[in-house]
Amino acid sequence: MRFIIAIAAVLISFVTITAQAAPVVGLYQVREVLESQESDVRDAGLQQAFVTLMQRLTGQADAAQAAQLAEYNADPQALISRYGYEGNTLIVNFDPQSVQAALDRTDLPQWGSNRPVVLTWWLVDDLNGQRLLSDGQPSAQSLASAAQYYGVPTRLPLGDLADQMLIGRDALSNSQDIRGSAERYSADAVMLVQQTIDGDALLAQWYLWIGDEEQQGQVSEASQAALEHHVFAQVNQSLAQRFAIMPGQGELLNVRVAGVDLERFVLLERLLEPFAAQLQEVSQDHAQWQVRSTVEQLKTQLALGHLQEQAAPLAQVETYADASAADSSISSAPHESQANSDGARVLYFSW
Incomplete structure (x- = not known):
């Protein structure tokens, strides 16, 4: 039996070279847009990157405030393998082993890299009418960046005729068919976001389905970018409640x-x-x-x-x-x- 297990382990070492497509790519890399490259701004950016990473990995917005992480929250450079800039975007690469060791000293939940893929139907209803933010549009990159920022693997529908027929004027009333689109796009979960204008603000009501389970939330922000980030921050928390694991529990x-x-x-x-x-x-x-x-x-x-x-x-x-x-x-x-x-x-x- 030990021989069989050893053979299996050897085979894995070869297979994973070509089969390492985890749902979350760059889980330990955080991109922070800064006002400048000044040292004090950079240090604040590194701290924010650590806060973001902790939420990605635990689903808790205040995870970085844990007492066992105080030294890293003040200065996370001991957990960083390298950082650099693209313009004024600070790109921070954390060392997975060091981060994992730090998390192991806490009682925080931990969410690994194998995560459900969320098919996101994002509908905008404004002065120009209703439209679907679909794959290939300029807006798709912004949504993808917001989802990546919070470690949520996301796909957008193609927006073809079949998709347009699903959304109609009241997509929520047709949620059963929208949920069924997960099979077409090989997704594990489906999210419907209905974005409207609320005075001077943008309002997003979101619904997330995993199987028969439904979760929902609401976000109001002044800008499109902030709205997208806030939605995926909430989705990160909702998914982590279901998939993050408490070490030693059970x-x-x-x-x-x-x-x-x-x-x-x-x-x-x-x-x-x-x-x-x-x-x-x-x-x-x-x-x-x-x-x-x-x-x-x-x-x-x-x-x-x-x-x-x-x-x-x-x-x-x-x-x-x-x-x-x-x-x-x-x-x-x-x-x-x-x-x-x-x-x-x-x-x-x-x-």
């Missing part, structure tokens, strides 16, 4: 997944990475990892790879039932999830 679980080929094996390694998963077993029929997590958190994370929980294989249930019958002290019926000899529950998943 119970010991064994995760057994059927139908694992090499490509799926690599995907599972990434999905389970936030749980510090330990590979236990690899066979022709399944692969098994041990994690510490709550069951619901684990299900939510694996749903990103379109996995579903399954009942225990019949052979497993019968074995458990026979053992129960032989031991008069065990009177409970067999459950869908069984326990291994190490005491950890076994949960079964497949595609």
